[in-house]
Amino acid sequence: MNLNVRWRALPLAFAMSIAGLTAAAAPTSGIDTAGFDAGVRAQNDLFSAGNGGWIKKTDIPADKSRFGTFDQLGDLSDTRLRGIVEALAASRHPVGSTDQKVADYYRAFIDTAAIDKAGLAPLKSRLDSIEAISTRSELAAWLGSAQSLMQVPVLIGMEPDAKNPTVNLALAAQGGLGLPDRDYYLLTDDVRLAKARAAYEVYLTQIAQLSGDKDAAASAKSVMALELAIANVHWAKVDLRDPVKAYNPMSPAELGQMAPGLDWPVFLKAAGLGAADRISVMQPSTTSAVARLVAEAPLAQWKAYLRLHLIDSVAEVLPKPYRDASFAFHAQALGGAKAEEARWKQGIDDVNGALGEAVGKAYVARYFPPAAKARMQALVGNLLAAYKDSIDAVSWMAPATKAAAQEKLAKYTTKIAYPDQWRDYSKLLVKPGDALGNRLRAARFEYDRQAALAGKPVDRSEWGMTPQTVNAYYNPSLNEIVFPAAILQPPFFDMAADEAANYGGIGAAIGHEISHGFDDQGSQYDGDGRLRNWWSDADRAAFDAIGAKLVAQYAGYEPLPGKHLNGKLTLGENIADLSGLQIAFKAYQRSLGGKPAPVIDGMTGEQRFFYGWAQVWRAKTRDEKALQLLTVDPHSPPNFRVNGAAVNHDGFHGAFGTKPGDGMFKASDERIRIW
Numbered sequence: 253m254n255l256n257v258r259w260r261a262l263p264l265a266f267a268m269s270i271a272g273l274t275a276a277a278a279p280t281s282g283i284d285t286a287g288f289d290a291g292v293r294a295q296n297d298l299f300s301a302g303n304g305g306w307i308k309k310t311d312i313p314a315d316k317s318r319f320g321t322f323d324q325l326g327d328l329s330d331t332r333l334r335g336i337v338e339a340l341a342a343s344r345h346p347v348g349s350t351d352q353k354v355a356d357y358y359r360a361f362i363d364t365a366a367i368d369k370a371g372l373a374p375l376k377s378r379l380d381s382i383e384a385i386s387t388r389s390e391l392a393a394w395l396g397s398a399q400s401l402m403q404v405p406v407l408i409g410m411e412p413d414a415k416n417p418t419v420n421l422a423l424a425a426q427g428g429l430g431l432p433d434r435d436y437y438l439l440t441d442d443v444r445l446a447k448a449r450a451a452y453e454v455y456l457t458q459i460a461q462l463s464g465d466k467d468a469a470a471s472a473k474s475v476m477a478l479e480l481a482i483a484n485v486h487w488a489k490v491d492l493r494d495p496v497k498a499y500n501p502m503s504p505a506e507l508g509q510m511a512p513g514l515d516w517p518v519f520l521k522a523a524g525l526g527a528a529d530r531i532s533v534m535q536p537s538t539t540s541a542v543a544r545l546v547a548e549a550p551l552a553q554w555k556a557y558l559r560l561h562l563i564d565s566v567a568e569v570l571p572k573p574y575r576d577a578s579f580a581f582h583a584q585a586l587g588g589a590k591a592e593e594a595r596w597k598q599g600i601d602d603v604n605g606a607l608g609e610a611v612g613k614a615y616v617a618r619y620f621p622p623a624a625k626a627r628m629q630a631l632v633g634n635l636l637a638a639y640k641d642s643i644d645a646v647s648w649m650a651p652a653t654k655a656a657a658q659e660k661l662a663k664y665t666t667k668i669a670y671p672d673q674w675r676d677y678s679k680l681l682v683k684p685g686d687a688l689g690n691r692l693r694a695a696r697f698e699y700d701r702q703a704a705l706a707g708k709p710v711d712r713s714e715w716g717m718t719p720q721t722v723n724a725y726y727n728p729s730l731n732e733i734v735f736p737a738a739i740l741q742p743p744f745f746d747m748a749a750d751e752a753a754n755y756g757g758i759g760a761a762i763g764h765e766i767s768h769g770f771d772d773q774g775s776q777y778d779g780d781g782r783l784r785n786w787w788s789d790a791d792r793a794a795f796d797a798i799g800a801k802l803v804a805q806y807a808g809y810e811p812l813p814g815k816h817l818n819g820k821l822t823l824g825e826n827i828a829d830l831s832g833l834q835i836a837f838k839a840y841q842r843s844l845g846g847k848p849a850p851v852i853d854g855m856t857g858e859q860r861f862f863y864g865w866a867q868v869w870r871a872k873t874r875d876e877k878a879l880q881l882l883t884v885d886p887h888s889p890p891n892f893r894v895n896g897a898a899v900n901h902d903g904f905h906g907a908f909g910t911k912p913g914d915g916m917f918k919a920s921d922e923r924i925r926i927w
Contacts, residue, residue: 254717254725281852282742282749282757283863287870294862294908296915299894302866312872315594317587320871320890321743325722329615329738330600333720336614337603338596350610353682357606357694360687361569361599367687368571372463374688375566379463382558388547391554392515395546396522398558400699401692402565403427405482405542406514408523410702412710412729414499414532417781420705421501422531426538428482430456430475430564432586433884437483444812444879451585452476458577459563460556471556478549478557485541489884490820495728495776495783498534507531511540513547524703568598569687588874606682606694608718609675615720616670620737627747628668628740631754632733635762636664638839642927648794656778656786660769663779665712665732669740670719724761726768728777733765743867752849752857755840756864763832763839770927771827772799801924802826809892812875815882817892825887829897831927833865837903858907866894900924 289304300307312319341359345352360366372379378401385391395404405428413421431437431452436445453472460468491497508516510533520526533539546554563570567578575592583589603611643649643657680697682690705711712730717723719737726733742749745758768774775795778784787795806826807819819826840861849857869890873881878889888896898904899916900923910917 254723279750280748281860282746282753283860284867285853295910298866298898299891302863303870306870307872314591315589317589317877318871318873321868322722329720330597333600333611334596350677354607354610356684357682357690358599358603360685360690361602362595366685367569371571382555385555389515389518392519393522396519399523400695402561410705414783417729418710420708420710422525422528422706423534424531424539425534426486429479432880434483434486435883437480448585451581455577455581456560459560462573463563474553475557475560478553481545485538487535487538493773495773499532500536501530501532511543513543524700525706528706566688569691586880588876607677610677612719613674616737620669624740625669632666632762634839635835638835639766649791650788653788653791660779663731667734669737671715673713724765726765728774729781731779731781750852751843752860753864755836756861757868759836759839760832760865763835764828767828767831771824773824798926799823806888811889812878817888822886822888829893830900833897833901834927862904862907869894
């Protein structure tokens with residue numbers, strides 16, 4: 253449950269502004285009026301009014317599939333991290349030190365000449381181990397050992413036990429597809445998805461040929477057929493959102509009885525879970541069907557599948573022909589990008605994945621002042637107080653359920669900027685000049701770290717994002733809201749700006765994450781993070797009826813010709829957007845203390861609040877990427893996030909004086925109100 257699907261960054265003007273700002277300084281509006289479209293009225297289209305000028309004059313960079321606020325700030329974060337990492341890479345450090353690991357990891361990744369010269373040699377032992385598979389038990393062992401490597405049909409994860417969130421529980425989930433979702437395989441009448449499917453088969457054929465397969469086309473078709481069989485038994489994205497259906501803890505013996513065909517003791521041992529006594533199977537029917545495929549599909553077909561998936565998973569650190577083929581499929585065919593991302597930028601992404609908290613610690617030390625953390629805590633407090641008042645005021649919830657909701661809200665934990673304890677990378681081996689080996693060891697290091705947690709107490713101090721990530725999230729099992737350092741910057745939050753834009757930006761983001769605890773998924777967990785129904789039947793029915801209205805509203809949006817939003821898939825995020833905006837507006841009004849807001853840049857405070865909301869979602873997206881996101885992303889596209897929440901907001905209609913005939917007019921009795 254995160255604010256934005258892309259985990260990247262924003263500007264650090266926020267960090268710069270705190271120290272120098274005095275109480276007497278005249279605030280700016282915090283609104284980028286240069287990005288407005290003077291030809292569009294907010295009453296007709298808030299998103300375009302606030303962002304249309306920027307959209308008209310901005311081209312999506314050739315190396316991106318979409319571009320907007322999050323991407324601009326992500327680029328800035330990457331540039332800052334580049335300065336940190338390349339300074340380390342320019343020097344030598346004690347062997348085994350974190351600095352040595354960051355430096356050698358990055359140097360090896362960007363040394364494409366050495367990667368090209370090595371060819372497939374660094375991967376030979378892995379490929380040979382696939383060729384050596386001769387029994388179903390050996391196949392099970394390979395699938396288990398590949399958990400950290402690549403997409404396999406049964407993926408192992410780790411989360412707090414939904415019914416006992418103080419203890420970690422291993423999870424088995426569906427996976428194994430090379431295309432983004434089962435719809436890419438199953439919706440055969442969709443021309444755009446068919447085009448992506450054809451591009452995938454071309455890609456599989458290319459990497460098979462490059463790796464020496466004399467019958468590459470046949471191998472690619474065989475892999476496609478196996479993936480189609482897997483896709484046919486996958487749960488749909490909407491079904492994956494039900495935490496009750498996904499909670500199916502069982503012993504390894506029970507798992508073997510439920511899903512015969514896969515040698516589970518061998519698989520689990522290879523996956524580092526040989527001693528686990530309980531595993532929650534998230535999609536039981538899929539797991540059973542995949543186990544049958546492991547038993548029945550020809551070993552040669554499975555071996556071709558493993559070879560090509562392995563090569564695909566490490567293509568970035570293989571010679572140029574593999575990198576080019578991977579770019580043509582993943583970035584171009586699926587994302588619409590026109591040019592490959594700079595190697596240094598790919599390197600920063602890879603270092604973030606391998607040693608994220610190590611470089612995050614340096615990022616925070618250089619760019620995030622301690623005073624910012626205290627200011628953010630105060631903002632969160634204001635939003636929680638506004639939420640408390642809203643729960644008391646809702647008309648559709650009975651007193652007993654309100655009391656339970658207040659109890660949950662009172663137990664929220666807030667994490668701001670960076671963890672109090674940093675990740676220990678002392679056992680991760682990083683070698684100079686070994687880009688592929690470093691990638692594989694880093695992935696296994698993180699996987700083993702998590703696998704070792706099975707059955708152990710939950711460490712509530714851990715973070716699910718790095719400080720340099722431009723995003724935020726709510727974790728229902730821990731009942732926590734988390735805001736990394738990189739999102740605490742303009743346009744989300746600017747100490748030099750009037751409070752209206754800040755409440756419309758970071759305030760709505762805070763409200764969004766708080767609201768996830770009370771969306772259709774998060775509301776099924778109590779204040780201790782336990783999956784438990786704390787609602788009365790009547791109150792749940794009333795809440796579901798409100799949700800059904802949102803489903804219908806968003807299902808009416810058509811981002812691509814003939815392609816409507818999935819209102820059920822995006823319901824949780826749409827609830828959080830609407831609720832967060834409603835709560836942030838109430839908190840902003842509270843902050844005024846009964847006094848009128850000043851008019852700045854010709855805008856009232858209320859208008860600046862909604863323009864602040866609009867500008868943080870400023871973005872353009874290529875059609876290929878839009879198609880992918882419509883298929884897999886639980887977030888609505890940016891323009892529908894902005895307008896879809898605002899059209900239901902009484903404050904928006906009051907701020908801009910909407911009237912019948914305006915594009916965003918909605919009669920008061922038709923507006924959807926939750927909190």
